[in-house]
Amino acid sequence: MTRLFTVLLTSLGSKVVVALTGLGLAGFVVFHMLGNLQVFEGSESLNTYAAFLRELPILLWSARVGLLLIAVLHVGLTIRLAIHNRRARPVPYAVREYRKASMASRTMALTGGLLLIFIIFHLLHFTAGVVDASFSDRLDPRGHRDVYGKVIHAFQNPWFVVLYLAAQGLLGLHLSHGLSSSLQTLGLEHPLLNRLFRAAGPLVAGIVVLGNAAIILAIALGVLRA
Numbered sequence: 001m002t003r004l005f006t007v008l009l010t011s012l013g014s015k016v017v018v019a020l021t022g023l024g025l026a027g028f029v030v031f032h033m034l035g036n037l038q039v040f041e042g043s044e045s046l047n048t049y050a051a052f053l054r055e056l057p058i059l060l061w062s063a064r065v066g067l068l069l070i071a072v073l074h075v076g077l078t079i080r081l082a083i084h085n086r087r088a089r090p091v092p093y094a095v096r097e098y099r100k101a102s103m104a105s106r107t108m109a110l111t112g113g114l115l116l117i118f119i120i121f122h123l124l125h126f127t128a129g130v131v132d133a134s135f136s137d138r139l140d141p142r143g144h145r146d147v148y149g150k151v152i153h154a155f156q157n158p159w160f161v162v163l164y165l166a167a168q169g170l171l172g173l174h175l176s177h178g179l180s181s182s183l184q185t186l187g188l189e190h191p192l193l194n195r196l197f198r199a200a201g202p203l204v205a206g207i208v209v210l211g212n213a214a215i216i217l218a219i220a221l222g223v224l225r226a
């Protein structure tokens, strides 16, 4: 166990764990977007799906604790690696070489930090009902929690529309570079694989952002109603 921790705390070990946990979080974001797309099938579909996810509390809480652990490892080890890198090079580069680095790769710390703030806000909004409690206890005619009504109510408010769309921009940038670089960290060095990995990040990020933005805009524009 102690040896495992020693390996984990080496620079390479930390990079591998950051990559693996990043892939885990990306998997959650894709799964979450696919689940949320059921809003297009109507209230019965989304509310039944949300109820199904909560039917087995042991499974729900194991998934929640697992997700939290993955997120803590991802953020904690990323910060540790950044401090380590800064200590290794106390004098910054005289000229920053930005020509080859994309905007997404240069802004990973910023987009990651802002995403963390968004996720805390999002949990207080939809899961805990602290930001807006109006739909927290409401049930649909089948006795399920009215998650559909809560989502529709949220995006009928232009402030939430702007905030959630901005968060999609952050998510797109972070996921696009993070996914490609995680796959490259874990992958074998091969020109074909490298090209595939480089394309995977922007492709998955694009799909997630489009899916989430479609939900927000369909409600904001009145295509989906309560």
Ligand code: HEM
Binding pocket: 029, 032, 036, 050, 064, 119, 122, 123, 126, 127, 147, 151, 164, 171, 212, 213, 215, 216
């Ligand atoms: C249009 C975009 C989104 C919508 C409509 C949405 C909707 C929701 C809803 C309704 C819940 C509460 C489910 C329930 O009470 O049963 C929830 C929970 C959650 N969302 Fe989102 N979400 C969106 C985007 C995101 C994004 C981008 C992330 C992460 C980067 C995220 C992370 C989470 C997490 C971690 C939970 C808590 C899951 C749990 O423990 O039950 N969501 N979301």
